[in-house]
Amino acid sequence: MRRKINTGLFVAAAALLLVMVWGNISGSMLEATSDSDPSKTISIHANFVNFENADQLDSFADLIVIGTAVQRFEERNPVSTHFDDGTLQDFYTLTDISIDKVLKGPEQILQEDAPLTIIEPLAYLDIENEKTKLTRENYIELYEGDKSVIFLKKNTFGQYAIINQNLGKFSLNETPEFQVTADNEEAAEYAILRKDVFEKYGLN
Structure with missing residues (x-):
């Protein structure tokens, strides 16, 4: 169950996000598999700010767009950094999106x-000579061609990154693929928050 953040803690939450979301990798790793992806997937536990409704997402985001990933995930640009001893420090993917509306x-x-290049918290990496999808908190990438409402925050380098993990992007498809691939609890949260987002921006 995710840690919940009350509206009154937004300032502290924002500071926590900047320090921890893109910080050093820590915590245990959970291995999973995907029917549509033959590579191994490792999900890393991460501390991040969880927003519960569309107003909170809107308040924290610097940029909210309706956009579409223009490439398959395998064709995008994975980025990783390492400590001096070779230990993995950070990872993410640079994803190009076309924008229909701001x-x-x-x-x-x-x-x-x-296209606008944004950051997603996962990447394809070679780990121990094996192609591995490394992700934070089971984050699932934007699907190519899937028009979505995307909530973004600008980091200190001027790059826009998705906030709220899987609950920071909402497909405009009638039956979002994410609700099929996510676990039951997160799929239910996604459906509730997606409805709130659509109502707020008149997308119903």
């Missing part, structure tokens, strides 16, 4: 010719 944030993003 719900919050600078409108000029729509006028740029190139």
Whole structure:
């Protein structure tokens, strides 16, 4: 069960997010498999801020868009950093998205010719000579061609990163694939929060 954050703790939560979400890797690893992906998947426990409704997501996000990933996950740009001894320090994937609409944030993003590059908290890496999908808290990537509402926060390097893990992106498809692939508890949370997001932005 995820740790819940009350609205009154937003300031502390924001600081915690900046320090911990993209910080050093820690905690235990859980190995899982995927029917659609032949590679091994390892999910790492991570501390992150959990938002419970659309208003909280809107308040914290710097940029909210309706956008679509333009590449298959295997074709995207994985990034990893390491300590001096070779130990993995951080990982993420740079994902290009085309933008249909800006719900919050600078409108000029729509006028740029190139797709917007955002950060997703997972990556394909070679670990012990084996192709491995490394992810935080079972995060599932944006699917190619799946138009979604995406909540983003700008980091200190000027890059936009998805917030709220799997509950920071909501497919406009009538039957989102995520609700099929996620575990039952998270799929139920996703459905409730997705309905709230759609109502807030008039997407029903």
